[in-house]
Amino acid sequence: MTRLTDAHDALLLDLDGTLYRGPDPIDGAVDILRECSSQLCYVTNNASRSPAQVAEHLRDLGFRAPDESVVTSSQAAGRLLARLLPAGATVLVVGTDALEAEVSAAGLVPVRTAEPTPDAVVQGHSPDTGWANIAEATYAIRAGARWVATNADTSLPTPRGLGPGNGAMVAAVAAATGATPIVAGKPEAPLMKDALERSGSTTPLVVGDRLDTDIAGANEVGVPSLLVLTGVSTVHDVLTAVRHERPTYLAASLSALLEEPAASLVPSEPSDTWTVSLSGSVLRVETTRDVDDDGDLWIEALREVLPAVWALGGFDTVEGASGAAADVVARWTA
Known part of the structure; x- marks a missing residue:
């Protein structure tokens, strides 16, 4: 049997919500990746830690992760700034020491104040970012400094639920300046291109839990993707996903990597077994299938209805007509 992992020479793996949630690995993730034949490349929008720190954390959780297998948005931001600015230019850092180190590694001079006005501002996530940091960025940008954000994720997974991400802080600076940053991280191309270059892959697969970053990032650079429903994006998000x-693939978990590609492939044509229709703002799902016996019908049904749902347009709620359809919709909305 050819498994999904066997069809790709590298897996470009997201971290939060895909491999771990808070301090713990997601059930089965460590064992599944041990069985994968592909090169593992860890690609994260989180700019708060250095690649070595990220790799060490992954190893502590049981993953196979040499330092060079990690690509972060702080690295991508550093390389982007180096292309935009001459060597020795000053960059106001709003973020952690790890981000500051990437600015230095790019041949630029990190600073923490807007006086004198720096050549650029780089903004990455840090739990310690406060008003004073945002104010310095605002002063610099209003005075003409270029602005790069490591990523624009508005939220990030924490042990207590979704917390504010770097994008929330970026939005504050945008509101104060009227400016728009250049974004280095997913879904923009710089981070994905860095990962492709570092991996040397010719047949990569992006694996992640967020439609707006991981999947959009894969589509941005023309790479196939697997969405796993273990993190941020929900069934409703998938049903309403913009183009x-x-x-490319959709699964409940990373176990899809060890199954045949067809098992998780999102079809291109509507299903004969599952049909959908719109009644006002209600999406109605019907099927000829029997009641679910093995517990997996919900994800199979989700894949099968997507071509028809995406062709229909917007809706507010979903209902199952009866029997298996009602069971599936109940699982989708649980």
């Missing part, structure tokens, strides 16, 4: 956020 540039639609995955």
